[in-house]
Amino acid sequence: MARYKEVAADLRERIKRGEYEVGGTLPKYEDLTAAYSVGRGVVSSALAVLEREGLIRPIKRRGIVVLNWNVARRRIARGQLVTRNPHTVGYVFPAASRRDEKWTPHGRPHREYAPVPDRVAELMGVEPGIAALRRRRVMSPAGEPPFQLVDTWLSAAAVRDAPRIAEASTGPGGYLDRLEEAGHGPISWTEYIRTRMPSREEAQLLEISQEMPVLETVVLGSSAKTGGVIEVTVRVIPGDRVELVSELRRDESASWPTAPVTPAP
Missing domain, CATH: 3.40.1410.10 (Chorismate lyase-like)
Known part of the structure; x- marks a missing residue:
């Protein structure tokens, strides 16, 4: 597994366990790079995955905010x-x-x-x-x-x-x-x-x-x-x-039982 996917998987699990609360923020970039011993590019790619999944959103002057991900569809x-x-x-x-x-x-x-x-x-x-x-x-x-x-x-x-x-x-x-x-x-x-x-x-x-x-x-x-x-x-x-x-309804032409097929002359 690519390193950024491993980082994303770990952060995802922590978010879903409640380690990072909804409305709170993830650690800063420098803290994440140090915690996972990776470069900034790896962290950036991992966070992009979580953002596409709707788990986080970067907000200027606030940081990486954890979203309310557990909303019933x-x-x-x-x-x-x-x-x-x-x-x-x-x-x-x-x-x-x-x-x-x-x-x-x-x-x-x-x-x-x-x-x-x-x-x-x-x-x-x-x-x-x-x-x-x-x-x-x-x-x-x-x-x-x-x-x-x-x-x-x-x-x-x-x-x-x-x-x-x-x-x-x-x-x-x-x-x-x-x-x-x-x-x-x-x-x-x-x-x-x-x-x-x-x-x-x-x-x-x-x-x-x-x-x-x-x-x-x-x-x-x-x-x-x-x-x-x-x-x-x-x-x-x-x-x-x-x-x-949407509820699908049968047209008269799709009624069942189907009408017997008349062979072509």
């Missing part, structure tokens, strides 16, 4: 049905939550005008970098580390027609109800799902390594009045936290 049954919650009086999309499960914010949800990233600009049909209203929140099930970063981007037309969506409280039903009341309803939605690597900012907010792939779901809301996209919601979830589950 959640199975999400993906559907296509949008419902309405009678308690919050708002739309409910296929998501990671379970019925009656309490979710809590990490930090304060906030809103600001920010440059639209390339991906969102492409989907909204606007120039990249143009300022748009972004509503941002980082959420997780109660007691768990950050599970998802949610950014909702709202077009200039949306804010013009429904100015309340730019306020801290958008009222019962949230910003979607305000948009539909302003004449854009019924809104129709399209969802895109892909995996990618996180940006530095996303990794910081989700408390993961930039080496950890993320699952990105993007929901486009289109106006019934104009036909154009008026809102884009981007959810980013660490790749080690979730797996998607």
